[in-house]
Amino acid sequence: xxxxxxxPDKMAVVAPNLQSxxxxxxxxxxxxxxxxxxxxxxxxxxxTHRLAKKRITGDSSxxxxxxxxxxxxxxxxxxxxxxxxxxxxxxESDAGPSVKKEPEPTPKSNGAKPRSSTFKKPxxxxxxxxxxxxxxxxxxxxxNGNGNSKATKKATxxxxxxxxxxxxxxDExxxxxxKAPPAKPRQSTxxxxxxxxxxxxxxxxxxxxxxxxxxxxxxxxxxxxxSSAKDKKPVVKREKKVKxxxxxxxxxxxxxxxxxxxxEVKWTTFEHNAVLFPPPYVPLPKxxxxxxxxxxxxxPPESEEVAGFFGAMIETDHAADAKFRENFFKDFKAILEKYxxxxxxxxxxxxxxxxxxxxxxxxxxKEKKKAMTRDEKKAIKEAKDKLEAPYLFCxxxxxxxxxxxxxxEPPGLFRGRGEHPKKGTLKHRLRPEDIIINIGKDAKEPIPxxxxxxxxxxxxxxxxWLAHWKENVNGNAKYVFLSAGSSWKGQSDRAKFEKARxxxxxxxxxxxxxxxxxxxxxxxxxxxxxxxxxxxxxxxxAGNEKGEDEADTVxxxxxxxxxxxxxxxxxxxxxxxxxxxMRFHQDVQVDAQVxxxxxxxxxxxxxxxxxxxxxxxxxxxxxxxxxxxxxxTAKVFRTYNASWTFQKQLKNTPKNGTxxxxxxxxxxxxxxxxxxxxHQKSVSKTYESSKGKHEDKIRALxxxxxxxxxxxxSLNPKLKKKQPELAEDESDLxxxxxxxxxxxxxxxxxxxxxxxxxxDNVKLEEEGxxxxxxxxLNERLKEIKDEFKExxxxxxxxxxxxxRAATEEKLxxxxxxxxxxxxxxxxxxxxREKLKDVALGTSKINYIDPRIxxxxxxKYDVPLEKxxxxxxxxxxxxxEAEADKSWVF
DNA sequence: GTAACTACTTAGAAGCACATTA
DNA sequence: TAATGTGCTTCTAAGTAGTTAC
Numbered sequence: 048x049x050x051x052x053x054x055p056d057k058m059a060v061v062a063p064n065l066q067s068x069x070x071x072x073x074x075x076x077x078x079x080x081x082x083x084x085x086x087x088x089x090x091x092x093x094x095t096h097r098l099a100k101k102r103i104t105g106d107s108s109x110x111x112x113x114x115x116x117x118x119x120x121x122x123x124x125x126x127x128x129x130x131x132x133x134x135x136x137x138x139e140s141d142a143g144p145s146v147k148k149e150p151e152p153t154p155k156s157n158g159a160k161p162r163s164s165t166f167k168k169p170x171x172x173x174x175x176x177x178x179x180x181x182x183x184x185x186x187x188x189x190x191n192g193n194g195n196s197k198a199t200k201k202a203t204x205x206x207x208x209x210x211x212x213x214x215x216x217x218d219e220x221x222x223x224x225x226k227a228p229p230a231k232p233r234q235s236t237x238x239x240x241x242x243x244x245x246x247x248x249x250x251x252x253x254x255x256x257x258x259x260x261x262x263x264x265x266x267x268x269x270x271x272x273x274s275s276a277k278d279k280k281p282v283v284k285r286e287k288k289v290k291x292x293x294x295x296x297x298x299x300x301x302x303x304x305x306x307x308x309x310x311e312v313k314w315t316t317f318e319h320n321a322v323l324f325p326p327p328y329v330p331l332p333k334x335x336x337x338x339x340x341x342x343x344x345x346x347p348p349e350s351e352e353v354a355g356f357f358g359a360m361i362e363t364d365h366a367a368d369a370k371f372r373e374n375f376f377k378d379f380k381a382i383l384e385k386y387x388x389x390x391x392x393x394x395x396x397x398x399x400x401x402x403x404x405x406x407x408x409x410x411x412x413k414e415k416k417k418a419m420t421r422d423e424k425k426a427i428k429e430a431k432d433k434l435e436a437p438y439l440f441c442x443x444x445x446x447x448x449x450x451x452x453x454x455x456e457p458p459g460l461f462r463g464r465g466e467h468p469k470k471g472t473l474k475h476r477l478r479p480e481d482i483i484i485n486i487g488k489d490a491k492e493p494i495p496x497x498x499x500x501x502x503x504x505x506x507x508x509x510x511x512w513l514a515h516w517k518e519n520v521n522g523n524a525k526y527v528f529l530s531a532g533s534s535w536k537g538q539s540d541r542a543k544f545e546k547a548r549x550x551x552x553x554x555x556x557x558x559x560x561x562x563x564x565x566x567x568x569x570x571x572x573x574x575x576x577x578x579x580x581x582x583x584x585x586x587x588x589a590g591n592e593k594g595e596d597e598a599d600t601v602x603x604x605x606x607x608x609x610x611x612x613x614x615x616x617x618x619x620x621x622x623x624x625x626x627x628x629m630r631f632h633q634d635v636q637v638d639a640q641v642x643x644x645x646x647x648x649x650x651x652x653x654x655x656x657x658x659x660x661x662x663x664x665x666x667x668x669x670x671x672x673x674x675x676x677x678x679x680t681a682k683v684f685r686t687y688n689a690s691w692t693f694q695k696q697l698k699n700t701p702k703n704g705t706x707x708x709x710x711x712x713x714x715x716x717x718x719x720x721x722x723x724x725x726h727q728k729s730v731s732k733t734y735e736s737s738k739g740k741h742e743d744k745i746r747a748l749x750x751x752x753x754x755x756x757x758x759x760x761s762l763n764p765k766l767k768k769k770q771p772e773l774a775e776d777e778s779d780l781x782x783x784x785x786x787x788x789x790x791x792x793x794x795x796x797x798x799x800x801x802x803x804x805x806x807d808n809v810k811l812e813e814e815g816x817x818x819x820x821x822x823x824l825n826e827r828l829k830e831i832k833d834e835f836k837e838x839x840x841x842x843x844x845x846x847x848x849x850x851r852a853a854t855e856e857k858l859x860x861x862x863x864x865x866x867x868x869x870x871x872x873x874x875x876x877x878x879r880e881k882l883k884d885v886a887l888g889t890s891k892i893n894y895i896d897p898r899i900x901x902x903x904x905x906k907y908d909v910p911l912e913k914x915x916x917x918x919x920x921x922x923x924x925x926x927e928a929e930a931d932k933s934w935v936f
Numbered sequence: 937g938t939a940a941c942t943a944c945t946t947a948g949a950a951g952c953a954c955a956t957t958a
Numbered sequence: 959t960a961a962t963g964t965g966c967t968t969c970t971a972a973g974t975a976g977t978t979a980c
Contacts, residue, residue, distance in 0.1 A: 462949080462950095464947090464948075464949090510942090510943065510944090511943085511944080512943075512944090515942095515943090524941080524942065524943080526942095526943070526944080528943090528944080536945095539944085539945085540945095543945085588946095592939095626946080626947065626948095627946095627947055627948060627949095629947085629948085682945085682946090726947080726948085727948080728948065728949085729948080729949080795958095886947085886948070888947095888948090889946070889947060889948080892946085892947095893945075893946055893947085894946090
């Protein structure tokens with residue numbers, strides 16, 4: 048668990064976007080009841096009472112009195128208990144702006160991730176922006192930065208002035224828009240309409256008629272024809288090349304074909320083997336038993352399996368979690384009722400259960416597995432591969448496609464995130480009777496690998512799933528789909544990015560409109576505009592309604608009263624748990640009108656637990672967005688802003704830098720996007736110790752530097768004055784460290800001498816020569832010890848005699864090199880610190896248009912494999928094919 | 937109009953394999 | 959060679975958003 052991190056560097060992208068000019072805003076502190084407010088404009092909370100009453104009476108005649116789409120969340124249950132803890136430090140006694148309080152980090156026990164980013168002052172624009180022309184900046188970045196954005200200035204200068212004039216100005220248009228780059232190979236998917244099956248058939252008219260089965264190794268077949276004893280090696284190479292070429296040909300380049308429309312039909316023929324069920328439970332050895340109150344229990348396999356699920360987790364955080372334990376124990380007791388222990392012991396308390404014997408058994412098994420020989424491991428792997436082979440691929444319209452999650456989820460304990468009320472609940476073992484499969488009409492119905500019959504077999508060619516079931520914990524649907532690298536996923540991925548690019552053409556108008564609507568007399572419109580402002584500027588998720596039996600997390604539309612607090616003149620503090628219970632904690636400077644609106648939405652009768660946007664739902668918001676641009680939804684803004692930010696940040700790449708430097712710039716850009724999207728990861732448990740080691744390494748370098756420096760001063764004492772920077776003590780290099788370091792060095796030197804002695808003797812023995820006497824070793828060890836005594840003296844006197852052949856010139860050169868090494872190590876340490884809780888992968892996989900990466904790699908001559916892993920390259924072949932050096936998002 | 941259902945994308949954790957270090 | 963660290967892959971939870979039923 049980590050504490051809140053220092054905000055400024057984390058927020059390089061997000062925060063500058065929203066900072067306005069506080070000085071100008073101060074004179075325009077909004078009032079809850081301003082004169083330009085119509086009846087509709089009045090604080091909603093005052094109306095909600097009326098509305099609630101009307102809803103009960105069924106009167107919904109006026110616009111305002113229509114039933115609210117969302118039910119106010121009833122505050123109860125465990126989720127609210129947690130909320131109360133959070134609230135305790137962010138509570139507001141009234142709806143008005145409060146004196147800024149530094150929100151405390153939510154403890155992990157509350158389900159919140161630790162990272163928080165707090166902004167108090169406008170920070171300068173991120174370094175990375177320095178070489179961007181103002182014209183080049185997307186609105187999201189320009190609104191504030193140093194607080195001088197035109198839009199902000201205007202907004203703050205007068206409430207009555209519309210912000211829209213500014214936001215629609217030409218210089219706020221994204222660069223790409225001005226350049227208007229066409230989607231290179233073909234028109235956008237959204238606008239194309241064709242019969243998918245037909246177009247696919249065009250693509251693969253005669254799909255693999257001869258070598259239909261990719262399972263037949265191509266090389267093998269060829270070998271028979273071409274190989275001869277004489278030229279075996281070249282042939283093997285040639286065959287490999289041929290195979291690669293053929294594989295290349297085999298690949299379905301869907302991006303070269305006509306785009307598929309949003310048509311219903313996804314396939315004509317569809318063959319697969321559905322899911323692979325895990326092996327049945329194997330009971331533990333007879334001597335491995337859980338204990339209850341000190342008594343070993345002999346459990347039937349059914350209950351032993353469940354005990355084992357918990358037993359395997361006893362050293363994880365889950366097992367210490369009260370809710371997790373409660374839910375597990377409830378289910379465990381139920382299964383014990385049905386399958387009681389032989390000893391007829393009544394299990395009444397989880398605290399009296401001792402799963403350690405089970406845990407230790409699992410650990411031993413892991414060790415055994417680890418200790419297996421290479422061949423044993425290989426044999427196991429081969430058996431596994433053989434078992435899984437039939438499930439790896441399916442055939443779609445004659446084409447071989449990779450299946451994604453073909454393994455039926457094994458039974459276990461539900462690992463809900465955050466404060467999920469069901470965490471710890473037993474996930475049942477799936478049987479064929481639970482699973483519906485979707486397959487071509489003429490395809491052979493797969494036989495499950497365990498006894499049983501499918502729950503159903505359907506032939507719906509408008510969907511892409513192979514199998515589907517309902518899990519028992521939350522009643523959610525689970526699906527088996529094709530892999531991320533499949534043509535279906537690739538097509539929808541590309542369509543997603545094309546839609547985000549399409550937004551570039553509309554975003555000015557949308558921003559202009561919502562800026563105007565921020566002042567709308569119609570409250571629903573004003574709320575919608577404010578929500579959209581946050582979605583656009585803060586990359587918030589839409590925020591669908593959630594049920595009571597889920598973790599209490601929110602997105603933009605579902606924000607509640609307690610999730611935002613106001614700090615005059617224009618700061619809005621967000622503190623809520625988003626998807627996966629990740630904490631979103633930011634102080635954001637907003638336009639005056641937005642500040643005013645939030646104050647209005649929180650006014651009077653509204654209280655904790657009430658929706659901030661009580662007249663807005665994701666459906667309403669998306670309907671509105673769809674009217675602005677076909678197919679536009681809230682989530683497109685995240686994709687657009689992420690890709691846009693990334694492309695912009697990449698402009699900071701050093702043109703003449705090394706590949707490593709360029710990659711560092713790439714990763715920095717990636718990090719900015721990850722921060723924008725609030726993608727977090729938990730800090731590794733070993734982080735602190737690994738950081739300590741790293742710091743010691745740096746200190747060790749400084750130690751070496753010190754020795755060089757002292758030698759130099761012995762040679763030329765004048766340098767102490769001439770080059771005072773050399774005389775400065777290496778920071779954090781205290782006596783305690785030096786002593787410890789020298790002791791470590793001594794130990795190492797002695798150890799090495801010992802090893803060398805032994806090694807030499809082995810060699811001498813092998814060569815039939817006389818071994819060295821032990822006295823020789825002892826002498827050497829004594830020498831080493833004496834040398835180190837010298838070090839101690841040097842440390843005390845702070846004087847080091849120049850080593851043999853040391854010259855002033857050489858020493859200065861060595862010090863210079865040492866300085867470089869220290870600087871590099873420090874940068875590395877800083878990078879690790881910055882990335883310790885930021886997850887880069889999610890944005891790379893889902894939000895950043897891969898063509899930006901491909902273009903960048905080509906432009907800066909960086910091998911793509913250094914940026915995309917194997918799986919990512921498999922996921923984005925279309926990007927590699929489409930993007931050239933000049934491609935722009 | 938709303939809740940429930942459906943199909944899909946997005947997400948961090950956990951597990952695993954490979955690289956580096958001692 | 960074993961221990962440790964790191965990055966990649968897999969797993970599955972948790973979102974979004976459209977459709978359907980009432």
